[in-house]
Amino acid sequence: MPAYAAKPVGSGEGASTEQSAGSDKSGIYAAARIQYSGAVAPGGGTGNVTSSDVNWTPPPCWYAPYLGAKDFKKKMSKEFEKARNTPGMGGTAGAAIGETERHYEDEYGWTGTPGYKDYNVEKDGEGMFWAGVENPDEPDLLKRSSCTDLPFWVDNGEAPPPQYEEAITPEILAALAYQHMQLPDTEVSLAPEQTTKVNLPTWAWLDKAVFNEVQATAAINVPGFALQATTTAKPVSLKLEPGTPDAETYPTSGECTINADGSIGEPYAKGKADQTPPCGIKYLRSSGDGTYDLQATITWDIAWTGTGGTGGDLPDGTFGTTQAVTVQEIQAINR
Template identity: 85%
Template sequence: MPVTGSRRTLFRAAALALALSALVLTETAYAAKPVGSGKGANTEQSAGNDGKGIYAAARIQYSGSVAKGGGRGNVTSTDVNWTPPPCWYAPYLGAKDFKKEMSKHIDSQLNAPGMGGTAGAALGEAKRHYEDGYGWTDTPGYKDYNVENDGKGMFWAGVENPDEPDYLKRTSCTDLPFWVENGDAPPPQYEEAISPEILAALAYQHMQLPDTKVTLAPEANTKVNLPTWAWLDKAVFDEVQATAALNVPGFNIQATTTARPVSLKLEPGTKDAETYPASGECVLNADDSIGEPYVKGKADETPPCGIRYLRSSGDGTYKLRATITWDIAWTGTGGAGGDLPNGTFGNEQAVTVQEIQAVNR
């Protein structure tokens, strides 16, 4: 029997009620220990298997240079309107395990004190949907939780992005769990279904970029009106990759997000300074380095990348901020790929600026 309009709204209400009893998934913390170098911790999160069967609660795995502990990485998008997905639909349980969990949740909610009205009606509709084949035009219902097809596919459910601060966005994947056959794509109406593109955005969100400490000459103590040279060698400053993957029976996808440095922005920490070039942005050289190392005899020359402080820092220091802009793109399963917004990450380093002492004879 098809369901449209207000009926489908009831189904969404049922999904929200069930989410309150923890049916809708939330990602767990990372399980593996970090390894790696200054380019970020190499961390993996294993797929969950919490006793509900081999299809239970499939999780995204992260590897490469990703934030230690599984939190948000340090990359900041240059596009203020871009955000990672707040939630998505992903494989949850096989039919038999799903029947066990879903029927338990529905019955406990229906039997809860005070359950009635719209929420009670919605839960009753959900029970009919999974037990009696009650559905709507583009989403058929199921007989006995589709257990006759156990092992041939999985029920998919909403997953919240734990790093999304807006709770309402995080819980916006409110459709009831739906069945997907092994090897099939999710139905097209589920635009938030997990995909290589979503995985790429999540890899971007978890990406850990290396610290940005430029080499200076003079190194820490410079003089008023003396050009300070700044540079980054290619050897300490290279591309970074992070991979997100989802692997369950009949459904395996992944995406790798790659960040490549393109420019360095210098902010002196005081208005009493000039930057070289005037914009303060030093672009990549042909050998992928930035700036030019200082060599003896060039003290009075203008550096291709650097700063000239016009006033002493007194008893303190100036906080020089060096920010690298990264060009970010992704590739994924099936030849998919594309560009993501440029990212930035920067650090501050202390610079002491002294007056040049004149000697009178």
């Protein structure tokens, strides 16, 4: 089968507001772009959520609607002309280019891959050619460029042929929304705040008001084809790591689970000096002239819903912040 290195046609570009796929007045549609909305990482880069499953990664590439028939013919004709006029483009490479041109012009095909008559222009508006899309956030170039099948035609309202396992689905969109999700950079409330004392329990908590669920949506919407998926992250626990082995955590595991009202931990209040905090730390040694880096990592339960009643779970996500804590030595403590 001839190979065609399709130029990436989708986009990993994120945005905090929804973007529209392009089209023109003649009904010739530009390359479908994934539209991101909701809590999306600024600039479209990978978000600050990390999967708790080290084996899970978003898709490196996928197939998605590309161009209408007339626009595809216009583009490919230019590409073939350019290739024929490229010095040294003869022999096997030249033959492959000729076969690919015949595939779209003269119905030249092979097993399981029928050709097209005049780029399917008689069906313009009734479907689109689909092509490979590279995930720009995939660091492995070989994986990213692995969707190399020739662009193929899909009628409006029809599913892509089953051999294209990487064809865009709501679940792929959900994974991309996950990848671009921006979680809040929430600072844990502490008492005492910033500066504490050796052997003094430090209370830690997160209020529900700053600890709500987060949603990000990824969608494709072009004439004859529409898919979307919304990924939702719900906070479930907070893990405290004191930044030194000379400390104890409450509870011992350092995992503070979410309360019934959506908060985590409990704010310190007057009269609780002799109580053990449900979520907190006790430092056993002074930080001297420096500070300890308290790492507070929130675990988020990730689920998604999509077009056609689809949905399911994705691996939990984590996001950590670091706070500098000064620990002073003191002989007697009065509060």
